Amino acid sequence: MSESTHPLSSPVTPSSEDQEATQKIRQHPIPPASHPRQYRAIGIVRGKYTPEDPELISKGAIATADGDIEAVLLGRVISLIKNHIDLDQEHVWVVYPRTRQDDNHLHLQILGIWEPETLDDPDALTESIPTSDQVEDGYFSIRGQVVFYDAESKKVIVKIRQSPKKPGEKPKFFKIQLVGALPERPVNHFYDLQAKLLDQVLMIQTCEDMGYVGTRRKGGKPSPGRKPFNRDKSKPRPVGDRPSEGHSEATVRARPVPRPKPKDSEG
Numbered sequence: 353m354s355e356s357t358h359p360l361s362s363p364v365t366p367s368s369e370d371q372e373a374t375q376k377i378r379q380h381p382i383p384p385a386s387h388p389r390q391y392r393a394i395g396i397v398r399g400k401y402t403p404e405d406p407e408l409i410s411k412g413a414i415a416t417a418d419g420d421i422e423a424v425l426l427g428r429v430i431s432l433i434k435n436h437i438d439l440d441q442e443h444v445w446v447v448y449p450r451t452r453q454d455d456n457h458l459h460l461q462i463l464g465i466w467e468p469e470t471l472d473d474p475d476a477l478t479e480s481i482p483t484s485d486q487v488e489d490g491y492f493s494i495r496g497q498v499v500f501y502d503a504e505s506k507k508v509i510v511k512i513r514q515s516p517k518k519p520g521e522k523p524k525f526f527k528i529q530l531v532g533a534l535p536e537r538p539v540n541h542f543y544d545l546q547a548k549l550l551d552q553v554l555m556i557q558t559c560e561d562m563g564y565v566g567t568r569r570k571g572g573k574p575s576p577g578r579k580p581f582n583r584d585k586s587k588p589r590p591v592g593d594r595p596s597e598g599h600s601e602a603t604v605r606a607r608p609v610p611r612p613k614p615k616d617s618e619g
Contacts, residue, residue, distance in 0.1 A: 380481070380482060382394055382395075382396065382446075385544070389542050391496050391513040392494075393448060393450075393492070393494050394447070394448060395446075395460075395490070395493065395549065396444060396488065396490070396491050396492075397416055397445045397549065398444050398445070398489040400414065400415045401414050401425075401445065402414075402415065402439065409434065410425045412424075414445060418549055421552060422459040423445075424460075425462050429462060429464055437465065443467065443484075444487060445466075447462050448460065448463060449492060450528070456529055457552070458529075458549075467484045468484070469484060490549035492546070492549060493544075494512075494530065494543075494547055495545065496511050496528070496542065496543070497511045497540065497565045498541055498543050501538050508529070508531065509527050509528070509530075510529075510530065511525055512525065529554070530547055530553075531554070532545075532559070540564060541565060542562040542563055543561060544560040545560075
């Protein structure tokens with residue numbers, strides 16, 4: 353399983369190229385996990401997005417109550433935002449969080465906005481769909497394998513698996529850094545974490561251990577520099593003196609057995 357994805361909610365009747373995105377609207381910007389071990393890293397951030405270059409809106413920052421956070425627009429949302437979204441206003445953004453490997457800073461990938469109350473078709477809304485004012489600002493759902501935990505600093509690193517986009521491709525992985533307390537020995541366990549964005553840090557609010565994640569592959573390749581040892585278990589193990597250092601087993605000779613001395617004849 354991969355990160356949960358969901359569509360944009362458009363504030364006006366969408367153009368033909370945006371029809372598909374609008375038709376996929378869901379009941380909540382972050383729906384419940386579809387599988388107990390569904391990997392994902394997704395969140396909700398309210399703020400004003402400002403591109404670095406007005407001619408190239410795909411890269412910029414979101415001005416939030418928590419400060420400015422670097423962000424990029426994913427390709428699937430650029431057309432809708434260009435045609436229908438007023439970037440001079442605040443919006444509720446649905447984002448993928450990422451942790452930079454070089455400085456551990458948080459940055460965001462914007463995959464959509466959540467404003468169902470501004471849809472042109474009122475019949476598309478139900479009481480079960482929260483409005484943009486009803487969703488929790490700064491809420492993040494992180495589900496993955498804990499690969500590092502320091503109880504003193506409460507630093508947590510979670511590995512997220514991304515499903516291949518094309519058949520035959522290998523899955524990709526990335527890591528998210530959070531801060532919070534976990535139970536003892538959480539490494540290599542799959543955790544369902546609910547986090548809150550505070551001071552541009554994902555702070556763990558609740559955690560649920562979903563079980564151990566195996567790290568050894570059956571029939572895996574041996575470690576580099578080591579030759580596999582395939583002794584035939586049907587044959588008995590040789591018994592004898594162990595070879596000394598610097599000598600192979602083939603060059604070690606068995607110690608001669610001393611013969612008893614002949615007894616002196618009487619008389």
